[in-house]
Amino acid sequence: MPEGKMSGERCIQLSLDNKCQLFGKPERPSVCLSIAPSLEMCGEEPWQAIKWLLDLEKATTPNLQ
Ligand code: SF4
Structure with a gap:
C-alpha cells in the first residue's frame, strides 16, 4: 500500500483467513x-x-467536531 493505510482500512496483504501474506518476508x-x-x-x-483493535481505534480517533 504505497500511499499508506487509512485508519480502519483492511490491509491488502491480509488473506481471506486474516493471515499476513508478507509474514516472514523482507518486504513486510x-x-x-x-x-x-x-x-x-x-x-x-x-x-x-478484533475487540482490542476496535477499542484502540476508538480511543485514538480524533474528535472531528
Ligand atoms: S502485518 Fe501484514 S497484514 Fe498486517 S498490516 Fe502489516 S502487512 Fe498488513
Whole structure:
C-alpha cells in the first residue's frame, strides 16, 4: 500500500483467513515488524484481538467536531 493505510482500512496483504501474506518476508513493513504480539493484545480467541483493535481505534480517533 504505497500511499499508506487509512485508519480502519483492511490491509491488502491480509488473506481471506486474516493471515499476513508478507509474514516472514523482507518486504513486510517495518511498523508491522515492530509490533510484538502479547496476550493482552491478541487474547485467546480471534474476537478478542478484533475487540482490542476496535477499542484502540476508538480511543485514538480524533474528535472531528
Ligand atoms: S502485518 Fe502489516 S502487512 Fe501484514 S497484514 Fe498486517 S498490516 Fe498488513
